[in-house]
Amino acid sequence: MIGLWHAFVETPSMKLKIQFKVSKKANYMLDIATEPLAIPIPIESLTVDGSRLRGEAKAFWMPGQTIVVELAFEEDSVSGEMDMPGIGKLPIKGSSGRGPQLSEELADTVRLYRNPDASTRSDAEIEDLVESLLSKMSLEDKVGQLFQVPASNFSFGNAVKTDPPEKLIAEGRAGSVLGAFDVRRVFELQKIAVEQSPHRIPLLFNADIIHGAQTIFPVPLAWSCSWDPEAVKEACAIAAKEASASGTVYNHGPMVDVGRDPRWGRVVEGAGEDPYLGALFAKAQVEGFQGESLSDPETIIACLKHFIAYGAAEGGRDYNTVDISEATLRNVYLPPFQAGLEAGAASVMNAFNIYQGVPVAANQPLLVDLLRDELGFEGVLISDYGAVEEIVTHGYAEDEKEAARMAALATMDIEMATRSYEHLPQLVREGKVPEKLIDESARRILRLKYRLGLMDDPFRYVRPEKEKEYHFRDDHLKASLELARKSIVLLKNDGALPLAKEAERIALIGPFADSRDLLGPWQFSRYSHETVTLYEGLRDIGYAENQLLYAQGSGVTEAIEGGIEDALEKASHADLIVLALGESSDMSGEAASRLSIHLPEAQLRLAEAVAGLGKPVVLVLTNGRPLVLDWFHRNVNAIVETWFLGSQAGHAIAEVLTGEYNPSGKLTMSFPAHEGQVPLYYNSFRTGRPITEQNKHTKYISKYIDGPNDPLYPFGYGLSYTRFDYSELRLDRSGIAGDEKLRVTVTVTNAGRLAGEETVQLYIQDLHGSVVRPVKELKGFRKLRLEPGESQEVAFEIGRDDLAFWSPANGYAAEEGAFVAYIGTSSAETLSASFSWR
Template sequence: MQRQVDRLMAEMTLAEKIGQLNLLAAGEGLTTGAKQDTPLAQRLDAGAVGAIFGTKSLASARAMQDRALAGSRLGIPLFFAEDVIHGHRTVFPLPVALACSWDLDLVEETSAFAAAEAASEGLHQVYAPMIDISRDARWGRVAESPGEDPLLASRIAVAATRGFQGRDIAGAGRVAACLKHFVAYGAPDSGRDYDNASLSWEDLLSIYLPPFAAGVAEGAASVMASFNAVNKLAMHAHAPLIEGWLRGRTGFGGLVVSDYTGVKELTAHGLGPAPVVVARALHAGIDMDMVGEDYLAELPALARDGLSAPDAGVAFSADEIRGLIDRACHRVLSFKAALGLLDDPFRGIGDTEAPSRLSGRKLARRAAARSAVLLKNDGVLPLDDATGVALIGPFARDRRNMLGTWAVSGNSDDVVSLSDAVAALTGRMPDTAWGANIVADSWLERRLNVHGTTVEADPRTEADLLLEALEVARRSEVIVVTVGEAKEHAGESSSSLSPALPEAHHRLVAALKETGKPVVVIVFAGRPLALGSVAENADALLYAWHGGISGPEGVADLLFGAASPSARLCVTLPLHPGEVPVSHAEEPTGRPFPGVFQKFRTGWLDLPDGLTRFPFGFGLGYGDMRYGPPRLSAARAHAGDKVLLSLTVENAGPREAVETVQLYASDPVARITRPARFMIDFKQITLSPGESREVVFELDAGQFAYPLAPSLDAAEWLRDPGQIILHVGPNSRDTQPVELTWLS
């Protein structure tokens, strides 16, 4: 493979090498046999394109590949890429929802299915998984993230990479994964998308970088740089992190691509005019320039004349620039070779077979049920098929919002609404009169559908709609009310000052509670929302996220017991929107100090009392899970020893249940302040009714290491001997402690 690459490099002209670094959007693409003279066609004819993203058909991909090969003196093919964030044609639950399954086999399975669908349409690379840690619900792209914890995110990075790539990215039905966004894109200073991140090197190394290290170790073939700056240096010019940490520390040897116009935007970051930022990006390790064409425009002159920009502190000789071009081009060609394209430019663009859409729907339905988190259940769920249910709220018949953000190739026509899903499951039609399973769909159906962004106007007032909802509710046995937010209210460029349920939804739930009927609240959303009084007014509360094409069907399965809830929060739900950022791994402070300074507190004066906090890792099921006391094989151990922590978990309930047993730790004496509690392992088990099982965690001293980093280059990972407090339980709050001492 490398001989092919080396041979091509030896024969290529400078212009041909620069052309390989240009990654363009397909736009309208090309039609087979057409002779369009579009800007894209001109670039293809000139051999000035290395890859295309956003192709929408095999015919278009073939036409572009034909034209690229004709314009390439050496017959170098394109590769094709697309945003496949949570499924391709078959849209699965949002990544933040799927992360709540804590089911790594499911993550791998959905990624593999998405890869097969994408590969069947000629795609070679997908811009996923997105593994940005996010602890701020204001940030819109938390919808695409794996949540707040680096261990869970790291395991998801591994599972998704394995699902996309398999053992060979050139294999049938496989694509190259692209880890994104490198790095700390989910830690903006203000919660605003694209904003910069200022954080300690210790936090960067222990929270935001581990998922990338895990994905690289699994063999991820590519990485995408993020738009933000980290500690005052924009990531598209961050040589210490890209060439230094990513390539130098992890050994990553794959391809690094820019984000959309990311190189061009370095000028707005204040790093200089186009020639300067191009040189800085190329030097930092950005191998391909997406859309902006700045490499194409600036590199010929830089390779001829070099660059001296004392005001920007940048100087490169012409030889250095040509060396950087060679380095980037070699990486692009090596990536294409790994994809098998240098042997067969039409790999994946010929006759391909897509996976069964029916099997995809079944997988999506199972994923939706495994991703919805049951937060409260006062004996209401599961419902009996014969129960008279009033299905109320803006999402009762909704299909469009169910796909969620970044479902670029999805179709909302594939969604079965909750109303239809319940009817299909129970055999009762939604429009049946009194006594039917669904009495009616009502309330905000058109007028106030989540901020009014996706619905038609309704001449009726909110008061009139509420009266209608109450009339329907009073004829029912159980009220199921759907609340939440539109898909546009989470995702890129969708940050929110107040990540909370709309006030109209609070009024609706409160009014329905006054009927005295049991109220089941279902939240459809793309981010962790502060639920406020809704949690108190609900007799059962299900956080269903935006669940994809089969999201409502998965919810129906949970409501009527066709599936059992097993999801656990991958994020902390804030008590109030002003509380963010928040996570389970908060650091301790000096106050309040036990027995002293009780006047002083770290909470909020204006946070209402009585609100329910749902912590990271929390979730209920239909089983009755009972935890025995944790036991250690040794209470004192040396650094090279293995220590076993074991406990018995019993399902005392009448139904099969999936339990996620979580292990956390505290390090009460260290050289720096450490989180009061951080996760070090978890295991997911399935227990039949009455079954008990011993769960065993293997501990070693390395799990408790932490970085001491006065700078990135001077970072040192160390571990202190002494006391560790272990916490084991069903979530990050409700745990049992046991102490372990490392002697050395």
Template sequence: MRLLSTLALAASLVCTPALAGPAPAAAGDKNAFIADLIGKMTLEEKIGQLRLISIGQDMPQPQLIKEIAAGRVGGTFNSVTRADNRPLQDAAAQQSRLKIPIFFAYDVVHGHRTVFPISLGLASSWDMAVVEQAARISGKEASADGLDATFAPMVDISRDPRWGRTSEGFGEDPHLVSQCARASVRGFQGASPANPDSVMAFVKHFALYGAVEGGRDYNTVDMSPQRMYQDYLPPYRAGLDAGAGGVMIALNSVNGVPATSNKWLLRDLLRKEWGFKGVTVSDHGAIDELLRHGVADNGRQAARLAIEAGVDMSMADSRYLEQLPDLVKSGEVPVRLIDEAVREVLGAKYDMGLFQDPYRRIGTAAQDPADVNAESRLHRAEARTAARKSLVLLENRNQTLPLKKGGTVAVIGPLADAPIDIMGSWSAAGKATQSVTLLQGMRDALAGRGQVRYARGANMTDDERVVGYLNFLNWDNPEVVQDKRSPGEMIAEAVETARQADTIVVAVGESRGMSHEASSRTTLSLPGSQQTLLRALRTTGKPLVVVLMNGRPLTINWERDNADALLEAWYPGTEGGHAIADVLFGDENPSGKLPISFPRSLGQIPTYYNHLRIGRPFTPGKPPNYTSQYFEEESGPLYPFGYGLSYTTFSLSDVALSGQTLPRNGQITASVTVKNTGTREGETVVQLYIQDVTASVVRPVKELKDFRKVMLKPGESRVVSFPIGEDKLRFYNGKLEYVAEPGDFNVQVGLDSASVRQQRFTLQP
């Protein structure tokens, strides 16, 4: 891989249906076909291809049809049925001069009509087959609705859970997020993005969006090139290497230069260094935002900066349409830059198969489903399996779980019967009326064998300012609906309901709007209304099972100390209620592991596990004075990365190495024996971490490099082996060279990142 020199990199960071017939079938004809087409286009038609417009949000359909027919739109998003998309494609393929098809995109992040667990939940499965299948089904459902592309996967590394979009990503670790990125792209695109049952993946948000300062959405990012390359850039690269055809550009600035005008990011890194050949798309209104960033004086300058940086398509465009024609005619923007952008847009459409058949995903009106929301169009079994795999058991005192199917269970809490919230943010075309809530799941599980009593117990929050914020964009159909009773009345009902039951299952956490874009938080605790409810329920003395639904790690010290069982459910999707009930009653043995660390308190952030080594580390069991720690509370996370319990228990042997010395271009193997020491069949994740003992720059305390998910019967043992070569030892040194330096390495294997067995080997010079 070609690398920029440190000096050059630093400088760049601070400075700134068919035409005459169907497209040729052979892949080698793509460039010739596109070059020929560009040669036929006027400047206005070229600029039109660079516009990505939202139907309804940016302009009404009648106006959009006219714009498309005039050749002034390259693609649309947010129209999600064949009937809506067909007249738009008709305008392009039948009415425009050159009959260049448009493409249709949507934010299909974790499901389309069937909603799967949020991305953070999918990552909790540590099962790439589950992640890929969720994306594959999402791609099939989206393409069946006439969509050609999705603005997903979202692969931003997130280490500050105050950030609302933590819920959209796969967690804090470069290796795990990269694996999820690859699996997602494979799933969305299938064998080819040209296939009628596939959609093109647009990896987002490029780049570093998850590192916004203070966890505040849209904020700045200031980061060393070394940390970028080592920790934050790999997932984007993994998604692109898996074949993603598009990239959505981030809204943040990168070391003082907005991503939308960042030549180093979009040209030097993405195009030249990584060799990306696909299409880039701005985020919504991002070119106009260059004025508010303060790098452009006016719309003309903003358009010039964006096209020069390499922004191919302008989402919610006005600036390209208004400014590029005169910028080209005046000579300020060479037509070559316009042609480059158009080439990538047309190339993406070619790769989607639209030049061969503009209607390959839309079909004819006679093929439209009679009911787009028909139950038969859902994939419930697969969603239920994915949701089961995503649940993480955090606590289980005195084997409170699994529950017996019988007796009376009190199901309580503002999230117990919340069909909208259980889907999570960015739930695409999913319908709340088709969601299975926890209450419904528990009733179905106990049907004919026990009784379920229900009480809401509390509102999501009693803070009317927060409620107003969450309902602002949905004022005519609010998602957060307040119970008009007083908090005291609601708690009294909940306590009475609990007293009549054998066990309490209480669902608490965040409404989905609290873990969403533009929903950064200054606290990570449960809202006060829910804390009060939990304390009241604790006084009943009944076994208390707390089910968390949330899109980020929360500070749950009281909940950990007082719950008899604690289950992290995230937002588990359409079949979430059934999946949670499956786990609570033991039909499924939980196997999820955390993809992100849980802090003890807000002040402890950041708490990610793979932090750099320091000169005065805190060491448990040794005097804390003059070490790096917070003296008011215990050091380390509340729950570490990779953590998750099971209804059975597992043991690990010591690590065995096939050799003590690793030759260059060679390989050694680290092996452990994992045994199910409990009484139930169960699945766990064996995790391989490596620590570089001495290097030319400070290295992390450990880094995840591999993992295996294994299913074992009671008493069964299995040897799990991890090959280790130079590829697992490489890092970016002070010169941004990707190297494996000779010396000692610690191999650490565990069932989470905190409890590991260790051996050492040496890499030869």
């Protein structure tokens, strides 16, 4: 019964494919996933009797209720029953293997609806066709295009009062659909639109494809630690290929918010605390998702979110107030959006927060003056989920009608989920909203539908035959593995790593030692049950099962009766302990802010007990944010930050632990020594009383009296199994003027015994200006691979653009004066040299 199994089940509302994975390491393990809804069912208790299994799991959709599954296995068949609360008892009769996809039966049908003769339209043709169509549409027809409706009654927040999507689409009261992950649902709803709606206008189908569609890649905070935008571009192109096969044409991503507060759960979706690096990853993601042209059916629309400053939410609390200066907005939070727009992003989504006291969804200075006029954005502006209606909740609008007016005047093209825009026709007739604004919004949406090819071939993205070909494909999994390797950051190592495979017994302990919860938030893969665990990764790389002494020890947030005792018993027979701790996926992401960024108490107690044995301990972390690791830094021998690495997580971690892959990741968010330091970021201002080595013992300076100012692990930090030495920092001149370029070089030497990859980082400090400038700003980096003993000279050029910033007096400009160039292995460990620009 070990292996993959599948069964097809008819429920009162749909046909389901239920997938099972049975594995056996120290104990039996049963993992269950469903299709078309990607719902993993984590079995919490499992009993085995010969070839029969009985498992129980919590029904997350009905608190307090339990799913019960009973299965009996024969050579190639499985039978039994699943009792699903709210659904009933489902008979199971299935076979071995993954089995066919549910959508395969749609393939022959949809071919009859496709238009293989459709050709790509020129921009001029599209404009003519859009104007012709608009001339035939009533005001109500045009407003109908401005609504995005959920594909089901599931809500991300407060319940939405609305008609069923089928009714809204048939009546022309919807232009796009959110969350139709099943290609059969896409076909069903698109068919209604093109056969029943007033002008037969096809729908856009939107989804959050943040770090993979079916093949899951590392979460964005993790992949940013690769410092490899090209690898991320490839990951996004693969995600687009898989998602577009299922009918998704419009992505609610990438998230390009700068994140400086690890309490904020959504730092997991971004590239960290630095605007320069964030801009590079924004560009890479847009280019990956959108490819060379949106007319290519294997690309999807990139939507930059959340415009703007969502990452500055006070207290790190999601949806909270933002109160920052215009200089901070422009110098910190805007650069990734600028880069994404320059890369051609076709859409932008508003942030939930306020700016200067006005909700962004209604903020004309931000959305019209800055985004549309100054930055030249001509694409579709979409509200975040319910954000138009929330203008009322913020206390900025009296009612939904006023909120609709405000959002329309701010050029919000699509209202997601809610129905405030139902008031727009009346507002137009009352003269409170110009009809030309409605025309412009509808025009932008229709233009996009033509660019995607939907107007000529509405079913071109309904491709069940491509789902079968692309989803979870071997080369996609290989790309996920490669990026996962690059994303791992070695935080500490006193020689415990790499592990020796020969004759070493490892106690593999902790809630993430054999867990498949390694994908992170914002993923909807139907293959979650095939995620490679850490245990499986070590086994597959060559450890015999008698070398791996496994004990869960504790749950993620709760103690397990006898768990610590079991862990200590296993660890007592081991040569080394791998302690696999972290956060569950639902502890990161949207609406997952945390007051404490320590590991949960149950895991801390487990760690203390295991470390007390006095044996070498390697901490392997699974998490979506920087954590406070001060105790671990003092009490364990090595710390490996793996984040949420995706479908191939266990293989990537095992390769790094054993030295098959020499870790090269560098942090893109600082790790505080204490959560009282938060928010903490490297590119801060100096203050009038900065702490120095000379004055750190005095009182009246900017410091804490009970701890350090500095992070435990700074931005740009990451160790290797070799050592890189920096020397001979040289400038080719002491100063430059105008458009001249200054060349700065440094010699980097691999002073260790292993080949390795280093990320050489360039920072610049503007020593004085018309406004105070950060102590250091990343302005470039180079990745190089060196053999043992090999040296290489690395060169950077510095010019006017690298020195420019925004100030209230001068706008975007470089200012004459003195500067310092820093080059090193992290933001905190550098060589430096001074120069001037005039």
